[in-house]
Amino acid sequence: xxxxxxxxxxxxxxxxxxxxYGALAKRNIIxxxxxxxxxxxxxxxxxxxxxxFTVVSDLTGQLMTVFAITVGVAEVxxxxxxxxxxxxxxxxxxxxxxxxxxx
Amino acid sequence: xxxxxxxxxxxxxxxxxxxTALGVVMSRNLVHSALLMTACFIGVGMLxxxxxxxxxxxxxxxxxxxxxAILVVMGVMLTKRHDGPPGNPFNNNTIxxxxxxxxxxxxxxxxxxxxxxxxxxYVSPDTVNELADMMLNRYILPFEIAxxxxxxxxxxxxxLAKGDGEA
Numbered sequence: 104x105x106x107x108x109x110x111x112x113x114x115x116x117x118x119x120x121x122x123x124y125g126a127l128a129k130r131n132i133i134x135x136x137x138x139x140x141x142x143x144x145x146x147x148x149x150x151x152x153x154x155x156f157t158v159v160s161d162l163t164g165q166l167m168t169v170f171a172i173t174v175g176v177a178e179v180x181x182x183x184x185x186x187x188x189x190x191x192x193x194x195x196x197x198x199x200x201x202x203x204x205x206x
Numbered sequence: 207x208x209x210x211x212x213x214x215x216x217x218x219x220x221x222x223x224x225x226t227a228l229g230v231v232m233s234r235n236l237v238h239s240a241l242l243m244t245a246c247f248i249g250v251g252m253l254x255x256x257x258x259x260x261x262x263x264x265x266x267x268x269x270x271x272x273x274x275a276i277l278v279v280m281g282v283m284l285t286k287r288h289d290g291p292p293g294n295p296f297n298n299n300t301i302x303x304x305x306x307x308x309x310x311x312x313x314x315x316x317x318x319x320x321x322x323x324x325x326x327x328y329v330s331p332d333t334v335n336e337l338a339d340m341m342l343n344r345y346i347l348p349f350e351i352a353x354x355x356x357x358x359x360x361x362x363x364x365x366l367a368k369g370d371g372e373a
Contacts, residue, residue: 105209105213106216109318109323110216110220112314112318113314113318114220114224114253116310116311116314116315116318117224117311118223119310119311120307120308120310120311120314121227121228121231121307122227123307124303124304124306124307127302127306127307128231128296128297128299128303128304129231129294129295130295130296131292131293131294132285133236133240133281133282133285134236134239134294137240137243137278138230140270141243141246144246144250144270147250147262147266148250148253148254151253151254151257151259152257154259154328155257155258155328156325156326156327157324157326158325158326160328161336161340162328162330162333162337162340165259165262165333165337166340166341166345168259168262169262169337169341170348172262172265172266172269172270173355173356174355175270175274176270176273177355177359178359179277179278180277180359180360180363181359181362181363181366182281183278183280183281183284183363184362184364184367186281186284186285187284187366187367188366188367188369190284191369194287196285198297199297199298
């Protein structure tokens with residue numbers, strides 16, 4: 104049985120749900136960022152797989168992946184800068200302790 | 207024979223990607239998580255090569271398993287408080303998060319299996335030239351917006367990390 108669109112979509116769905124679990128269930132900001140990166144990669148796999156296996160006539164899906172990668176890298180740069188800032192100000196990056204806006 | 211090898215290669219890459227991704231989430235040591243994340247990105251880059259997206263595969267290797275991995279490791283280093291390995295604990299929402307992620311993957315499996323997709327496919331003989339053509343003609347506006355976003359992210363990251371009133 105040859106590999107088709109469904110295989111890639113299932114792989115991307117599993118990778119996305121692993122990333123979602125990591126982003127929701129972790130305490131450390133850096134670990135949450137890692138989960139978000141896994142989710143972004145799952146979305147990129149979907150773009151490329153749709154471009155490869157469905158009825159299209161150009162590389163639009165791959166071009167969207169280029170933009171998605173750009174946004175993902177900018178996001179992780181800002182995320183690490185934010186984590187560093189929070190650590191500098193409050194000496195913790197545990198998201199459960201960052202609750203000073205709680206009513 | 208060729209098809210069987212291709213299938214085996216796909217399953218090997220899928221096992222690398224999913225295994226390392228699980229390792230990222232489950233590892234007790236944040237540095238191990240970062241290293242496994244790099245391995246996961248290398249697996250995704252190989253999958254891009256497998257799907258005939260060679261430019262994107264190279265981009266994934268350079269940006270994700272090069273740039274993002276180094277940024278994350280630097281983040282781990284800069285935010286370490288105690289001696290010893292940096293921990294990677296779970297919070298109190300583990301059951302809820304596991305339920306949500308499991309529900310998501312079940313729904314997605316159902317959707318993928320029950321949706322008919324018209325067969326087709328497009329393989330470009332030269333992805334770099336074609337992507338450059340599209341990027342500088344029809345999709346010039348998103349390209350410029352991405353450039354502006356990168357500039358804003360660069361300035362914002364520097365200002366955030368430098369802090370208020372510090373020289």
